[in-house]
Structures are given as C-alpha cells and as structure tokens.
Amino acid sequence: MNNRINIRKEQIKHVWINLFWKNPNRLWALKVAASIAFLLIPAELLFHDSFIGTTMALGVVAMALGETDVHPRGRMKSAGLSLILFFITSSLVGLLYPFPTFFFLLIFVSAFSLTLTGGVNARMQGVTFGTLLIFVYTMLGTGNAERWFYQPLLYTIGAFAYSAVSILLLRYRPYRLLKEQLARGFRYLAEYIELKANLFPSDPQVQTLIRTQLAQKNIELAQQIEACKNHLYSYSAESSEEARPTVNLYYQKWFLLQEMQERAISSHEQYDLLSREVGNRELLEGFGQLMRELGRAMHHFGEALLTDQPYKHPLSLEWTLSALQQMLEGELGEPHHRTLSLLMKNLTGLEKNLREQEVLSAQIDVTVFNSRKTENMRLSSLLNPAHSRFKFAVRLTLSWLLGYGIMQLFHFEKGAWILLTSLIVFQQTYSATRMRLLHRVFGTLIGVLLGVTLAHLLPTLAGQLLLLMSSIYLFFYWLKKNYVVAAIFITTYVLASFNLLSEQGIAVMFPRIIDTLIGGTIAYLVVRFVWPDWQYKQLPGLLQHAMVKNKRYFESIYEGTVTEEEYLHNRRTAYNADNALTSAWKGMRLEPKNRRQYEESAFTLTNLNHALLSYISAFGVHKHADSLTPEESAFCRDISTVLAYVIGLLSGMADKSQLESLIRKANYWEESLEELQKDPINTRAGLIYNIAHVSRELLIETPAAMLGI
Numbered sequence: 241m242n243n244r245i246n247i248r249k250e251q252i253k254h255v256w257i258n259l260f261w262k263n264p265n266r267l268w269a270l271k272v273a274a275s276i277a278f279l280l281i282p283a284e285l286l287f288h289d290s291f292i293g294t295t296m297a298l299g300v301v302a303m304a305l306g307e308t309d310v311h312p313r314g315r316m317k318s319a320g321l322s323l324i325l326f327f328i329t330s331s332l333v334g335l336l337y338p339f340p341t342f343f344f345l346l347i348f349v350s351a352f353s354l355t356l357t358g359g360v361n362a363r364m365q366g367v368t369f370g371t372l373l374i375f376v377y378t379m380l381g382t383g384n385a386e387r388w389f390y391q392p393l394l395y396t397i398g399a400f401a402y403s404a405v406s407i408l409l410l411r412y413r414p415y416r417l418l419k420e421q422l423a424r425g426f427r428y429l430a431e432y433i434e435l436k437a438n439l440f441p442s443d444p445q446v447q448t449l450i451r452t453q454l455a456q457k458n459i460e461l462a463q464q465i466e467a468c469k470n471h472l473y474s475y476s477a478e479s480s481e482e483a484r485p486t487v488n489l490y491y492q493k494w495f496l497l498q499e500m501q502e503r504a505i506s507s508h509e510q511y512d513l514l515s516r517e518v519g520n521r522e523l524l525e526g527f528g529q530l531m532r533e534l535g536r537a538m539h540h541f542g543e544a545l546l547t548d549q550p551y552k553h554p555l556s557l558e559w560t561l562s563a564l565q566q567m568l569e570g571e572l573g574e575p576h577h578r579t580l581s582l583l584m585k586n587l588t589g590l591e592k593n594l595r596e597q598e599v600l601s602a603q604i605d606v607t608v609f610n611s612r613k614t615e616n617m618r619l620s621s622l623l624n625p626a627h628s629r630f631k632f633a634v635r636l637t638l639s640w641l642l643g644y645g646i647m648q649l650f651h652f653e654k655g656a657w658i659l660l661t662s663l664i665v666f667q668q669t670y671s672a673t674r675m676r677l678l679h680r681v682f683g684t685l686i687g688v689l690l691g692v693t694l695a696h697l698l699p700t701l702a703g704q705l706l707l708l709m710s711s712i713y714l715f716f717y718w719l720k721k722n723y724v725v726a727a728i729f730i731t732t733y734v735l736a737s738f739n740l741l742s743e744q745g746i747a748v749m750f751p752r753i754i755d756t757l758i759g760g761t762i763a764y765l766v767v768r769f770v771w772p773d774w775q776y777k778q779l780p781g782l783l784q785h786a787m788v789k790n791k792r793y794f795e796s797i798y799e800g801t802v803t804e805e806e807y808l809h810n811r812r813t814a815y816n817a818d819n820a821l822t823s824a825w826k827g828m829r830l831e832p833k834n835r836r837q838y839e840e841s842a843f844t845l846t847n848l849n850h851a852l853l854s855y856i857s858a859f860g861v862h863k864h865a866d867s868l869t870p871e872e873s874a875f876c877r878d879i880s881t882v883l884a885y886v887i888g889l890l891s892g893m894a895d896k897s898q899l900e901s902l903i904r905k906a907n908y909w910e911e912s913l914e915e916l917q918k919d920p921i922n923t924r925a926g927l928i929y930n931i932a933h934v935s936r937e938l939l940i941e942t943p944a945a946m947l948g949i
Contacts, residue, residue, distance in 0.1 A: 262543050264420045269716035271409065272304045273709055275402040281705065290740035291384050295391055297712070297737070298377045299326065299398025304406075304716065306370025308362045310417035310471045311478035312410045318363050319403035323396055325371040330392035333378040334385065340648055347644055350375060351637040359629035361616045362470060370399075372663055379656035384741060418475060418490045421468045423542035425497045428461040430538035433504050433590075437531035441524040455822050455850060461501060462819045465812070468494050473614045491606035493545070495808065496597055500538075502811060503590045506858035507851070507930070523571065523580070526564040530587055533557045537594050553595045561591055578917070579926055586861050628668060631771045636666050639766045643759055657752055661759025666767070671775070671827035673767045676723065677760045683727020684756045688749045690728060691735035701740075708736035768832075775828035779842050782821045784890040786849050787938075789814040791883040794856045794931070797863045798876040811860065818853045821846055848938050855930040862924060871916055875909070875928050882906060882935050889942045899943065906936040 260267045276297045283293030303322060309315040329350065336342045351372070358368035378391050385391050410416060435457055438450050472491055479487050537557050544551040568584055571577050622629050639662040647655030665680055667673045691707075698707050711733035718725040735749060793814040796802045802810065825846045868876070885902055888894030909932045916925040 257547055262546055264424070264546075265717050265720055268304070269713045271405055272300060272402065272716045273713040275300045275304075275398075275405050276712055277709055278405075279398055279401055280708070284701065284705070284740075291381075291390075292394060294737045294740055295377075295381060295385075295394040296398030296401070297708075298381075299374070299395035299400075300402040301712070302326065302370040302373040302377065302395070303399035303402045305373065306366040306368075307403075307406060308366035309474065309478075310421070311475045312407055312414055313478045314363070314474060315403075315407050315410060318367055319399075319407065321363075322367050322370055323399055323403070325367060326374045326399055327392045327396045329371050329375050330378045330395050331389065333375055334382060334388035334391055337379065337382050344641065344644060347640050348637060351640045352633050355633035355636050356622050356629060357619065359617055359622050359627075359632075360619060361614060362474070373660075376656050376660045376663065379659070380654060383653070415486065415490065418471060418487075419545050421464070421471050422490060422493050422497065423545045425461065425464045425468055425494075426538050426542035426545070428457065428464050429497065429500055429504055430535040430542070432457045432461055433531050433538065434535035436504065437528040437535070440528035440531070441521060451847075456826075458505060458815075459819045459823055462815045465494070465498060465501065466816065468497070470614050472609070476609065477614065488606050491609055492602070492604045493597075495604045495606065496593060498808060498812060500590055500593050501815070502857050503586050503593070503861050505815075505854055506586060506861050507854035523564075523567050526560075526567055527580075527583065527587070530557075530560050530564055533560050534587065534590055534594075537591075541594055541597070551594075551597070557591060558595075561588065582858070582862065582927065586858070589861065628773065631773070632666075632668055635766045635770050636662070638770060639666065639759075639762045642762050642766070646758060646762075652751070652755065654751055655755060657755035658759040658762070661756045662763045665760050665763040669775070669827055670767050670772055671830035673763060674830055677764055679723045680727050681756060681760055683724045684731050684753060686724075687728040687731025688735075688753060691732035692749060694732060695735060695739060704736050704739045708733055708740065711736060774831060775824045776831075776842070778824050779821075779828070780890060782817070782824050783845055783849065784887055786814075786817040786821045786853075787883060787887045787890060789817040790849065790852055790856060791880060791887065793853075794859070794876070794883070795880055797856070797860045798868060798873060800863075811857075814853060814856070818850055821849060844941055845938070848934055848941060852931065852934045852938065855927065855934060859924065859927045859931060862927065868924060869922050872922055872924055872928055875913065875916075875925075875932065878905070878909070879928070879932055879935050882939050886935075886938050886942050896943075899939075903936075903939060906932070906939055909933075909936060 260270055279296040279300070280293035283289060283296065303319070303326075306322060307315065307318065309318045332346055332350075333343075336346050354368040354372055358365040374395055377395065381391050432454065435450065435453055439447060442450065472487070472494060475490075476484075476487055533554070533556060537554055540554070541551050543549075565584065568577070568580055571580065617629075621627070624630055640659050643655070643658035643662055646652070646658060652658070661680065665673060665677045667676055694707050695704075698704060711729045715726050715729040715733060718729065731749075731752070734752065789810070793810045796807050796810045825842050828842065882902060885894055885898065910929065913925055913929040913932060916922045917929070919925075
C-alpha cells in the first residue's frame with residue numbers, strides 16, 4: 241500500500257513539475273484561476289449572488305496584473321499599498337459616479353496622478369496600473385451594487401485572497417521568481433543561438449530575413465537581462481545578511497548569462513562570405529548542428545534552474561563538438577581555417593560555460609552588487625512636460641476624459657468599456673499603441689464569436705462557471721505569449737461573467753464591440769496628435785548614443801585598463817543602446833508614411849551599428865586569449881579615431897574638412913590588415929579586419945545619411 245502511495249506521489253509530482261513548475265505562465269494562470277475559484281464557487285453556492293463572486297474575481301485580476309515584486313517582503317509591501325489604493329479609489333468612484341461634474345474632476349486627478357506616479361519605479365507602475373483597473377471595474381459595477389461600499393470591500397477581499405496565495409507560494413519557494421527570470425533569459429539565448437544556426441550555410445536572401453529575426457530576438461534577450469538585473473537589485477534590497485550568499489549565486493548565473501550572450505551575438509565573419517567561400521558544405525552544416533545542440537542544452541539548463549534539479553550536460557553535444565573539431569582539422573591550410581577556428585573556439589567556450597557553469601560562476605566576485613538598489617525616479621523629475629512619462633500621463637488622462645464625455649453625451653450604460661480599452665491599448669509610443677489596438681480589436685471580435693457559441697453550448701450555471709474559469713486561466717496563460725489570443729479569452733470571460741450576473745452576456749457583446757472600437761480610436765487619435773514622439777526625431781540621438789557605447793566597449797577590450805566590473809557594464813550598456821536603436825527603427829516602420837521618410841537612411845546606419853557590435857563582441861570573446869601585437873593595437877587606435885569622428889558627425893561637432901583624409905586612410909585598412917593576417921603572430925587581425933570594415937562603412941555612410949535624417 242505504501243509503495244503504491246509513493247508511486248502516486250511521484251507521478252503527481254512529475255505531472256506538477258512538467259505542467260506547471262517548468263512553465264511560469266501556466267503557474268501564474270493557475271494561481272489566478274484557483275484564487276477566483278476559491279471565491280466564486282462558494283459565493284454561488286452559499287449566497288446565490290453572482291455579483292459577490294464576480295466582483296471579488298475582478299479584484300483578483302487587478303492584483304494579479306499589477307504584481308511586480310520578486311521578494312516575499314517586497315510583495316507584501318506592494319500588496320498592502322495596492323489594497324489601500326483599491327479600497328480608496330473604488331470608494332471615491334462609487335460615491336462620485338452619480339455626479340458627472342465631480343466625477344469628471346476625479347478622472348482628471350486620478351488618471352494623471354496615478355499614471356505619473358507609476359513612473360517612479362517598477363513597484364509603483366504595477367500598483368498604479370492595478371488601481372486604474374479597479375477604477376474602471378467600479379464604474380462597470382455601479383448599477384449592480386446596492387450600497388456604495390459593497391464594491392470597494394469585495395474588490396479588496398478578492399485582491400487580498402490572491403495576494404495571500406501568491407505570497408504564501410513565494411514564501412514556500414522564495415527564490416522562485418528569480419529563477420523564472422533567469423530561466424527565461426537562458427530560453428531567449430537558446431532561441432537566439434538556434435535561429436543563428438540557420439546561417440550555416442545560407443544564401444544572401446535568407447540571411448537578410450534571419451538577421452532581422454535575430455535583431456528582434458536580441459532585443460528580447462537584452463530586455464530580459466535588464467529585467468534580471470532589476471529583480472536582483474530589488475531582491476538584494478529586501479534580503480537579510482544571511483540570505484546574501486544565496487542571492488549571490490543568482491548574480492553569478494546572471495553574469496554567466498551575459499558572458500554567453502556575448503559569445504552568441506558575436507560574428508567572426510560575414511556570413512555570405514563564409515557560405516560562398518567554404519567549399520566543404522558538411523563543415524558549415526556541422527557548425528549549424530553544433531549551435532542547435534547548444535540551444536537544446538541551454539533549454540535544459542533553464543529547466544534545471546526552475547525545477548532545482550541538477551543540470552545534466554548532454555553527451556550528444558560533446559560528441560558533436562569532437563566530430564566538428566576533427567572535420568575542421570581537415571581544413572588546415574585553407575584561407576577560411578583561421579576564421580572558423582576562432583568561431584570553433586567561441587562555440588567551445590559556450591559549451592564549457594554550460595559544462596563547467598558551477599566552477600565558472602564561483603569565480604565571479606559579485607559582492608560589490610550586494611548594496612545595489614533599483615533605480616527610482618523622483619516625482620519632481622517626472623513633473624516635466626519634456627519627460628516621456630509626463631506626456632504619457634497627459635495622453636491617457638485626455639483619452640479617459642474624452643471617453644467619459646462620449647459616455648455622457650450618448651448615455652452609454654456600460655460605456656466604461658471605452659475607458660478600459662484606452663487603458664489597455666495605450667502604450668508609450670505610436671507604433672506600440674497601433675499594434676496593441678489591432679490585437680485588441682481582432683481578439684475581441686474573435687472572442688465574441690467564440691463566446692456566443694460556447695454560451696449556447698454551456699447554458700447551465702455549471703457550464704458558465706466552467707467557461708469563466710477556463711477563460712481566465714487561458715487569458716493569463718497567453719497574456720505574455722500572444723496578446724491576440726489573450727484578448728479572445730478575456731472577452732469570453734466577460735461574457736460568462738455577465739451571464740452569471742444577469743443572463744445578458746450575449747446582449748452586452750455588441751455594445752462591448754462598439755465601446756472597444758471607440759476606446760481604441762480615441763487612444764489612437766490621442767497618441768497620433770497629442771505630443772507625438774516620432775521615432776525619426778529620436779534616431780540621431782540614439783545613433784550617437786549607440787556609437788558612443790560601442791566605442792567605449794571596443795576600447796575597454798583592446799586597452800585592457802578597465803576592471804572586470806567596468807568591462808561588464810560597458811558591454812551591457814552597448815547592447816542596450818543597440819537594442820534601443822533597433823527598437824526605434826522598427827517602431828518607425830509602423831508610423832505614418834510622412835513620418836518615416838528617412839527609413840532607408842536609418843536602416844543603413846542601424847544595421848551597420850549592429851554589425852559593428854557583433855564584431856566587437858567577437859573581439860571581446862577572445863580578449864583573454866593573448867595580448868595584442870603592437871601592429872594590432874595601432875589599428876585599434878586608428879579605428880577608435882574614426883569612430884570618434886563618426887560620433888562627431890552624428891552630433892554635428894565634427895570638422896568636415898577631415899572627412900576626405902580619413903576616408904583615404906581607411907581605404908588602405910583592408911589591404912594592410914590582410915598583410916597582417918599572413919603573420920601567424922597577429923592572431924586577432926581577422927577580428928580587427930571586420931571591425932575596421934564596418935567602421936569604414938560608417939565613415940562613408942554617415943554624412944549622406946545625416947543629410948536625410
């Protein structure tokens with residue numbers, strides 16, 4: 241009997257780990273769905289009042305969407321603040337809703353102050369967003385509440401119930417969320433290296449598409465690394481001295497992720513040249529296969545982090561590495577052998593990072609980061625019309641005021657959906673708002689069709705509860721994966737909620753579509769015409785910033801005078817600057833045609849900047865291999881001179897009379913570097929060659945491009 245029980249326990253544990261523990265999105269969705277079920281089902285069975293259950297459920301949703309802290313103590317602080325704001329905001333809405341003039345003023349004060357305060361730090365951003373949701377939810381429920389204090393109380397109870405579940409689970413596994421963030425970083429890294437494997441071999445047409453996909457994946461990876469940094473700083477600030485050694489282990493994993501990012505992003509040669517010049521196709525396919533094996537190993541490493549299981553290094557990866565090494569030895573004497581040898585050394589380093597990660601991580605001194613804290617903005621600095629957060633607060637407030645005005649003018653009974661749509665659709669930039677609007681409208685339309693169909697198939701109370709619970713689970717599961725799908729299921733959730741409240745779920749769907757379109761249109765028009773931050777205006781500054789960071793990163797490699805901490809900082813800021821530039825260019829492609837007349841010029845410089853960063857990364861990967869020769873160091877200094885001049889061109893401070901002489905000098909670089917490569921002592925001349933080539937292109941292209949921009 242005991243043996244059977246133990247077997248069952250192991251089976252349940254196996255299912256739990258594979259279904260939920262390895263998948264943070266499923267675990268998050270389960271927490272929300274379980275909290276709602278705990279509140280909603282007893283309310284239906286005991287009180288036979290759907291208003292009680294559905295209102296508490298909305299409190300759960302608002303709290304879940306607004307939680308950000310990763311430390312149990314920090315989460316308790318944010319939960320306490322949220323509960324207070326939820327109750328106060330809902331009370332004010334309930335009391336002032338019958339008085340349009342006073343309510344108009346409440347919208348103005350609440351929307352602006354909460355949105356602006358959300359710019360202080362990540363905690364306040366989550367808390368204020370949840371509070372704005374409660375504001376709208378209370379508007380929607382005013383007709384169903386007998387007393388003004390019913391909604392504030394029920395929202396607070398629902399939010400408290402979810403917070404209790406979330407905090408208790410976090411106390412049970414206090415480092416769970418740090419592991420989630422790091423595991424997501426390793427997953428993005430794995431996806432990047434798997435995508436890059438398709439370049440070996442490839443043709444120029446395919447390479448263009450793959451490079452675009454790599455740029456997007458690199459943005460996700462860099463943003464995740466920054467998210468890990470912020471969560472680690474937040475966790476450090478809340479941790480006791482006894483917890484420092486454990487937190488330091490996660491700092492070490494974070495640095496390991498960054499080192500592997502540098503190796504993955506690095507480019508040792510132009511891929512079109514490799515595919516064209518290397519005659520041994522099986523050799524190139526071997527490099528692609530090795531990268532795919534590395535990607536799978538990174539996935540396993542991330543899963544091991546999540547499940548607290550020891551990482552098992554795959555034997556197949558070691559076999560592939562050994563076989564490829566033997567194939568490469570057969571190419572000795574070929575022109576491409578040195579380049580492929582450096583690439584092989586880089587990939588071997590990636591494999592070693594995984595195989596010996598515990599030993600390598602332990603060598604990193606992270607004690608200096610124990611006192612680091614997340615960056616907080618002063619509220620006074622946000623009260624500046626030039627600040628992006630101030631503009632965002634003005635736009636959102638204006639859209640809410642316009643939405644409320646339309647509600648009053650046309651007597652929309654449930655017109656609060658207009659405000660909710662504006663809140664959800666509104667993003668910091670025009671391009672992001674436009675994409676969110678399309679996803680929201682498309683998801684809502686499909687959700688209405690699906691919801692109406694399911695409502696007819698599941699007409700009973702049990703059927704509606706099943707639809708509601710499954711919809712909210714699927715909404716949270718898909719929210720961070722695919723917003724269109726998430727919008728579908730939040731629509732079916734709304735339909736099921738109204739069916740429980742008044743059996744009018746289907747009846748409210750058409751008004752919901754109309755309100756969604758109105759709210760989305762308002763958000764679109766406001767972000768289009770009120771203080772628009774067009775990306776082409778940002779590009780010169782972003783280009784200059786990215787070039788400054790690239791130059792500093794490059795110099796920290798060949799000069800060798802910075803500390804390891806400074807080097808890591810210079811590398812990370814260069815990656816972040818490149819991603820900001822790439823994101824701006826991608827955003828410009830979605831802006832109105834008359835606002836992207838410089839798209840081609842921006843595309844050229846953005847691509848060259850990213851290529852430069854990739855080649856500098858390859859240079860950085862091999863910085864500890866051996867010292868540079870005097871000739872290599874001299875070339876590096878010449879490249880720095882050209883990069884400094886390009887930065888001057890971007891800022892408008894360069895002496896234009898020097899341009900021709902610098903171009904003439906740069907035209908001889910490639911020939912000189914080819915001569916250097918003939919001497920085996922110049923082991924990194926090939927890497928410098930690639931950096932010099934892109935720097936020369938930047939020197940030539942920047943003056944013409946700046947005339948366009």
